[in-house]
Amino acid sequence: MDNRREKWGYKGIAGVIPNFDKTVRGYLNLITSHMDHSQIDQKPMIPLGHGDPSMFSCFRTSTVVEDAVVGSLRSGMFNGYANTSGIPSAKRAVADFLSRDLPNPLSPDDIYITSGCNHAIKILVSVLSCPGANILLPAPGYPYYEVNCESTGIEVRHYNLQPEKGWEVDLASVEAQSDENTVAIVLINPGNPCGTVFSYDHLLKIAKIANKLGIFVISDEVYHGLAFRSKPFVPMGVFASIVPVLTLGSISKRWLVPGWRLGWIAVNDPNRVIRETKMSDTILKYMSTSPQPATFIQAAVSDIIEKTEEDFFYKTILTLRESADICYALIQEIDCIICPHNPEGSMFAMVKLDFSRLADISDDVDFCCKLAKEESVVILPGTAVGLSNWLRITFAIDLPSLEDGLVKLRNFCNRHK
Amino acid sequence: MAPTTQIDSSLKNGYQSNGKVKNNNSCSVIKCNATLAEQKISIRGLVGKLLSSPNPDKEILSLGVGDASAFAAFREGRDVSRCIMESVNSGTFHGYPPAHGFPFVRRAVADYLSWGVSQKFNEKDVFMTVGGTQAIQVILTVLANQGCNVLLPRPGFPPYEATCEINHIEPRYYDLLPNSNWEVDLDQVRNLTDSKTVGIVVINPNNPCGAVYSRSHLTKIAETAAELNLPLIADEIYGHMVFREAKFVPMASLCSIVPVLTLGALSKRWLVPGWRCGWVAISDRNGALSQVRMAMERLMNVTSGPASIIQAALPGLLSDSNDEFHSNVVKLLESSEEALFHMIQKIPALICHSRPQGSMFMMVQLDYSLLKGIGDDMEFASKLMKEESVLILPGTVIGLENWIRIFFGTPPDLLKEAMGRIMSFCSRYA
Numbered sequence: 021m022d023n024r025r026e027k028w029g030y031k032g033i034a035g036v037i038p039n040f041d042k043t044v045r046g047y048l049n050l051i052t053s054h055m056d057h058s059q060i061d062q063k064p065m066i067p068l069g070h071g072d073p074s075m076f077s078c079f080r081t082s083t084v085v086e087d088a089v090v091g092s093l094r095s096g097m098f099n100g101y102a103n104t105s106g107i108p109s110a111k112r113a114v115a116d117f118l119s120r121d122l123p124n125p126l127s128p129d130d131i132y133i134t135s136g137c138n139h140a141i142k143i144l145v146s147v148l149s150c151p152g153a154n155i156l157l158p159a160p161g162y163p164y165y166e167v168n169c170e171s172t173g174i175e176v177r178h179y180n181l182q183p184e185k186g187w188e189v190d191l192a193s194v195e196a197q198s199d200e201n202t203v204a205i206v207l208i209n210p211g212n213p214c215g216t217v218f219s220y221d222h223l224l225k226i227a228k229i230a231n232k233l234g235i236f237v238i239s240d241e242v243y244h245g246l247a248f249r250s251k252p253f254v255p256m257g258v259f260a261s262i263v264p265v266l267t268l269g270s271i272s273k274r275w276l277v278p279g280w281r282l283g284w285i286a287v288n289d290p291n292r293v294i295r296e297t298k299m300s301d302t303i304l305k306y307m308s309t310s311p312q313p314a315t316f317i318q319a320a321v322s323d324i325i326e327k328t329e330e331d332f333f334y335k336t337i338l339t340l341r342e343s344a345d346i347c348y349a350l351i352q353e354i355d356c357i358i359c360p361h362n363p364e365g366s367m368f369a370m371v372k373l374d375f376s377r378l379a380d381i382s383d384d385v386d387f388c389c390k391l392a393k394e395e396s397v398v399i400l401p402g403t404a405v406g407l408s409n410w411l412r413i414t415f416a417i418d419l420p421s422l423e424d425g426l427v428k429l430r431n432f433c434n435r436h437k
Numbered sequence: 438m439a440p441t442t443q444i445d446s447s448l449k450n451g452y453q454s455n456g457k458v459k460n461n462n463s464c465s466v467i468k469c470n471a472t473l474a475e476q477k478i479s480i481r482g483l484v485g486k487l488l489s490s491p492n493p494d495k496e497i498l499s500l501g502v503g504d505a506s507a508f509a510a511f512r513e514g515r516d517v518s519r520c521i522m523e524s525v526n527s528g529t530f531h532g533y534p535p536a537h538g539f540p541f542v543r544r545a546v547a548d549y550l551s552w553g554v555s556q557k558f559n560e561k562d563v564f565m566t567v568g569g570t571q572a573i574q575v576i577l578t579v580l581a582n583q584g585c586n587v588l589l590p591r592p593g594f595p596p597y598e599a600t601c602e603i604n605h606i607e608p609r610y611y612d613l614l615p616n617s618n619w620e621v622d623l624d625q626v627r628n629l630t631d632s633k634t635v636g637i638v639v640i641n642p643n644n645p646c647g648a649v650y651s652r653s654h655l656t657k658i659a660e661t662a663a664e665l666n667l668p669l670i671a672d673e674i675y676g677h678m679v680f681r682e683a684k685f686v687p688m689a690s691l692c693s694i695v696p697v698l699t700l701g702a703l704s705k706r707w708l709v710p711g712w713r714c715g716w717v718a719i720s721d722r723n724g725a726l727s728q729v730r731m732a733m734e735r736l737m738n739v740t741s742g743p744a745s746i747i748q749a750a751l752p753g754l755l756s757d758s759n760d761e762f763h764s765n766v767v768k769l770l771e772s773s774e775e776a777l778f779h780m781i782q783k784i785p786a787l788i789c790h791s792r793p794q795g796s797m798f799m800m801v802q803l804d805y806s807l808l809k810g811i812g813d814d815m816e817f818a819s820k821l822m823k824e825e826s827v828l829i830l831p832g833t834v835i836g837l838e839n840w841i842r843i844f845f846g847t848p849p850d851l852l853k854e855a856m857g858r859i860m861s862f863c864s865r866y867a
Binding site: 080100101310 | 479481482502504509512518521522525526528530531532533534536566567568570571574596599600603708709711712713714736738739740741743744745746747
């Protein structure tokens with residue numbers, strides 16, 4: 021009997037269960053576990069490692085957004101199941117929203133409504149995975165891609181982003197990594213973790229290379245519209261006539277409601293390259309057994325997209341710009357930390373540690389653990405996003421806390437010279 | 438591992454032998470996950486197909502899908518949406534929920550599930566999932582290992598099979614006995630089990646049969662599972678939805694006999710399938726499932742769970758201030774089932790062997806000797822829709838050919854009208 025007991029246990033199917041430790045949450049858990057809770061009163065935690073600013077009042081969503089979802093609930097009409105690809109009004113609203121900036125307008129049929137951008141990633145990675153296939157991911161990047169690729173078996177290959185060139189894509193590394201089994205390249209723009217906004221010209225180059233290599237582009241635009249300096253955000257779908265583009269997005273960042281879990285995949289495919297393969301059907305089949313976003317939240321999407329006032333976005337952009345400026349300025353004052361590129365979009369800055377100016381710190385993870393312990397400041401080590409010995413700093417936090425946190429960072433660095 | 442997808446011959450002309458399409462807008466042949474590409478038809482797929490060709494002169498009446506949310510009659514009593522509106526307007530629940538769910542939410546579900554169960558649930562035993570759908574996926578994913586199989590009821594719920602396929606688990610079916618209140622054929626369960634079986638799924642109250650198992654039958658199931666060293670996967674999506682003399686007995690109350698993984702959701706009891714809020718709860722007295730628990734924690738660490746604003750509403754939703762709402766729902770179901778059963782008795786071609794005492798479904802056998810010109814259940818469903826615009830689910834898609842599944846989670850009037858049409862349909866083919 022005893023030897024049969026074991027079959028109740030989980031037996032080494034490491035490939036199937038994603039590795040939590042390598043996710044952002046996993047690293048943040050590790051870092052925060054080092055905090056000294058005995059001094060939590062004098063030194064309350066300052067989070068500079070997260071991707072969710074909604075807890076700060078300066079980043080609270082618009083009442084229009086809240087009213088939209090209360091309205092759809094109140095109607096009582098959206099408590100039932102939705103269609104697999106999403107309810108028509110949500111698909112139409114997203115199609116119209118994205119089409120504002122595209123030469124080839126999207127139709128509702130090009131849109132799949134997902135449970136947030138993470139779910140969209142999971143769907144695409146699952147649909148694309150088959151033996152021998154590989155996908156190109158940015159380094160540094162967003163580890164959720166790697167985690168999902170690991171559990172579906174698709175091979176990951178990294179291309180570099182170049183810090184000395186404003187974190188632009190190293191096109192030579194893209195070509196070098198690609199072969200006949202490469203299915204797609206993932207771009208994250210505006211960038212997480214680097215805070216970049218790619219220029220039109222740069223995106224055009226990427227489109228042309230993708231075309232040449234015969235791979236399509238997955239453009240992760242979850243930070244759509246959060247470009248806060250002069251460089252405008254250009255959706256990759258603009259180049260869809262050169263290469264098919266699968267755009268990912270959500271209401272999480274622009275509308276500041278990440279907990280609501282509402283995102284999308286948009287198929288920009290005017291030449292019907294993707295459409296004529298099995299891929300659209302396969303996406304639908306995967307989604308039909310996959311957890312869906314709540315129907316009433318879907319029903320609120322059209323009001324959320326169409327009625328949120330411009331002032332709200334303007335205020336968010338201003339707040340982010342101000343925070344980024346303060347972050348950059350304060351980092352400049354710290355000898356052992358170098359910020360190669362002043363962030364111009366999203367919520368993050370990638371900064372490099374100069375170990376020649378740091379004593380008794382072995383690597384970025386060690387740096388962050390010690391920082392959490394001594395100052396209760398939480399920053400994400402670059403290892404989490406694919407660049408060891410760098411740090412990712414989130415500046416989307418209320419200004420007083422940001423300043424406080426960065427001053428404490430400076431003090432920490434001075435102490436460890 | 439799934440075989441490599443072959444080049445699809447239906448693709449555009451002009452691809453090279455290495456599989457890349459090279460034309461002006463060159464893009465490689467997009468090889469897709471073969472398992473997904475070949476998935477069999479689902480309830481959704483079939484329902485969609487049936488609904489596409491109704492009788493244009495008759496309004497569609499659906500007795501095919503388990504969704505009662507559209508009927509105002511079921512929403513008497515407390516407005517369950519209010520709880521979510523409060524969480525939205527508080528402004529404090531817009532951020533990502535923690536993995537596994539907010540602690541106060543897990544606690545509320547643990548307390549709710551501990552009713553009638555001597556070994557109380559702890560908040561750490563509960564994992565919030567995106568509806569019953571994700572609960573099924575999580576459980577099967579963590580139990581799966583190379584070459585394993587799982588025991589599923591027949592007739593049953595097709596998403597189990599679909600999830601098995603994606604996880605490379607072999608589904609094995611045990612019969613529910615139509616003349617014995619759809620009880621589990623335990624001898625067959627014993628015969629199907631081997632060293633690679635990882636669990637047995639039991640759906641109670643039952644979809645599609647409407648059966649509510651007695652404590653004595655559940656005990657026999659638990660004892661059999663224990664004897665075979667199988668954990669029980671207790672699908673209690675229709676938990677507490679029982680009428681007449683039937684009593685709902687949570688499988689967790691038998692966890693001293695065998696470890697239990699309970700899955701449930703708001704979907705049916707609160708009539709909100711679109712809210713996508715469910716849970717998995719572990720009852721594991723002796724630690725036999727400790728590795729399964731760990732795998733579940735790890736797996737769910739990288740998923741987002743149900744929407745934050747819905748989770749935050751759970752304590753209010755699960756509280757007993759909603760009892761009036763729940764008893765109204767059950768009363769309505771009971772009268773609809775009553776109406777349905779009496780009409781079935783008047784239709785000789787349709788036979789109900791064991792009357793439902795819970796959930797929202799009845800399984801009905803077709804007597805083809807009284808249905809000339811109809812060869813199988815799919816044809817019955819298709820002709821019924823074409824001629825009468827009534828939707829029922831053919832049993833083939835849930836594992837029992839020559840039967841149909843009728844949903845009675847509708848107001849009695851609608852049910853009577855639909856059954857009236859079914860009656861005239863059957864008499865035309867008599």
